[in-house]
Amino acid sequence: MLKAAVWLFWKDLSLELRGRELLLPAAVFGLIIAMLYGFAFDGGQQALRPMFPGLLWLGIFFSSFLAVGRAFGVEAEAGQQLLMAPIDRGAIFLAKLALNILLTLILTAVLTPAFAMLLGAPLPRSTGLFIWTLVLGVVGFAAAGSAMGALTAQTRLRELLLPALLLPFTSPLLLGAVNATAALYGKSSAQLGSWLWLMAAFDGIFILVPLLLFEYLTEV
Amino acid sequence: MLEAKDLRLQLGDRRVLRGVSFNLKPGRCLALFGANGAGKTSLLSLVALQRVPTMGSLRLFGGEAAVDNLALRRRLGYLGHEPGVFLGLTGYENLLLYARLYGLGDAKERALGELRKVGLAPFRHTLVRSYSAGMRQRLGLARTLMHRPELLLLDEPHQSLDRRGQDLLDRLVTEHCRAGGAALLATHETERALGLATDIMVLSRGRVSYLAPVAETPRATFEEAMAEALGGGGLC
Numbered sequence: 427m428l429k430a431a432v433w434l435f436w437k438d439l440s441l442e443l444r445g446r447e448l449l450l451p452a453a454v455f456g457l458i459i460a461m462l463y464g465f466a467f468d469g470g471q472q473a474l475r476p477m478f479p480g481l482l483w484l485g486i487f488f489s490s491f492l493a494v495g496r497a498f499g500v501e502a503e504a505g506q507q508l509l510m511a512p513i514d515r516g517a518i519f520l521a522k523l524a525l526n527i528l529l530t531l532i533l534t535a536v537l538t539p540a541f542a543m544l545l546g547a548p549l550p551r552s553t554g555l556f557i558w559t560l561v562l563g564v565v566g567f568a569a570a571g572s573a574m575g576a577l578t579a580q581t582r583l584r585e586l587l588l589p590a591l592l593l594p595f596t597s598p599l600l601l602g603a604v605n606a607t608a609a610l611y612g613k614s615s616a617q618l619g620s621w622l623w624l625m626a627a628f629d630g631i632f633i634l635v636p637l638l639l640f641e642y643l644t645e646v
Numbered sequence: 647m648l649e650a651k652d653l654r655l656q657l658g659d660r661r662v663l664r665g666v667s668f669n670l671k672p673g674r675c676l677a678l679f680g681a682n683g684a685g686k687t688s689l690l691s692l693v694a695l696q697r698v699p700t701m702g703s704l705r706l707f708g709g710e711a712a713v714d715n716l717a718l719r720r721r722l723g724y725l726g727h728e729p730g731v732f733l734g735l736t737g738y739e740n741l742l743l744y745a746r747l748y749g750l751g752d753a754k755e756r757a758l759g760e761l762r763k764v765g766l767a768p769f770r771h772t773l774v775r776s777y778s779a780g781m782r783q784r785l786g787l788a789r790t791l792m793h794r795p796e797l798l799l800l801d802e803p804h805q806s807l808d809r810r811g812q813d814l815l816d817r818l819v820t821e822h823c824r825a826g827g828a829a830l831l832a833t834h835e836t837e838r839a840l841g842l843a844t845d846i847m848v849l850s851r852g853r854v855s856y857l858a859p860v861a862e863t864p865r866a867t868f869e870e871a872m873a874e875a876l877g878g879g880g881l882c
Contacts (some may be wrong), residue, residue, distance in 0.1 A: 433746045441734040444773070507730030507789075510694060511747040512720040 432520030456489030494571030670847025677843035723795030
């Protein structure tokens with residue numbers, strides 16, 4: 427399965443590098459959100475600073491949604507043919523997951539400094555733990571997005587169904603990510619461990635369950 | 647190679663197939679005729695393991711057909727309404743990807759060989775996005791044949807092809823059947839299909855209205871069966 431996943435990831439990456447259909451619009455959208463936050467909330471950077479964790483993660487989630495949500499859609503018809511190939515369909519999920527993680531990591535690497543600058547956020551107390559928090563949030567969102575993307579890929583109301591499923595399902599992850607980030611910017615990080623564990627559990631569930639059930643998720 | 651018994655398929659409240667039975671033996675090519683909506687594509691999708699029949703039995707290569715059977719998928723070659731290739735990859739990259747997914751040892755050689763066979767070797771490094779519809783169909787045909795499937799499932803394979811492309815397709819399918827493979831093709835290209843097929847099946851509203859070898863079917867009988875099927879229509 428891993429070998430097939432590597433070939434499929436190569437295919438997905440080649441398509442994205444040539445088409446730039448996913449990352450570029452998502453990055454532009456994320457930066458626009460950051461700017462709009464700056465305009466929309468009154469009171470300057472001082473007032474926005476406490477809201478930085480929430481605004482950052484909403485920005486990452488909404489802009490990543492554009493990339494992750496469309497990853498299955500850009501190849502709908504040819505992707506159907508892939509289902510005929512004699513490979514474990516979990517490989518298709520793994521490849522898509524790897525692409526979505528990569529795209530969301532790049533987006534996060536672009537958006538985090540942009541948000542920090544525009545909202546006047548200082549450096550977190552621990553850069554290492556902050557990076558861990560970002561990675562756990564990104565992986566969880568990419569995994570849930572890949573699973574829901576596959577589930578809704580062939581439905582008629584896909585554009586409506588995907589956000590309706592993905593955003594509520596990822597709310598525990600959002601809660602964990604925002605609180606973990608807030609702990610890293612606040613005075614006490616007593617709860618940080620619990621939030622990171624919540625995020626890690628979310629990631630584990632949304633990687634393993636779709637991987638095991640992907641054959642059934644893709645059945646017509 | 648293929649035994650279908652009383653296949654039924656219901657999609658929503660529409661009964662698409664209403665008890666289709668037929669056999670397909672090695673070396674035979676069965677042409678499937680019928681009006682739009684008669685159930686041709688649905689029947690192909692069942693044999694291609696893309697759908698599960700609502701009722702009835704489907705046996706492939708002597709065993710019960712199961713959607714998750716990887717070994718069965720390897721023995722099938724399916725070319726649907728669309729060529730099933732990635733527009734953002736080159737022709738060569740598309741075939742290389744499928745050669746690797748099918749675990750073909752000499753993937754690079756196989757991909758190149760198939761491109762030569764369908765006349766696309768000079769365009770192997772061109773993105774499929776820039777191919778014409780006919781070139782994409784040729785590439786789809788190469789993808790379908792590359793892993794040497796035993797059973798070919800072709801849905802309107804002549805569409806988008808020019809006369810030379812159609813001749814090429816007919817030649818490749820004939821060679822495939824002569825080599826012991828079998829083919830099931832849904833088509834509206836009557837003359838081409840009658841020249842290519844060994845057997846004819848006419849579907850009308852999800853039922854088999856005519857099934858016989860081409861050699862035993864007088865032209866008038868075929869035309870009568872077709873007129874009846876087209877008169878009976880497909881879309882309910």
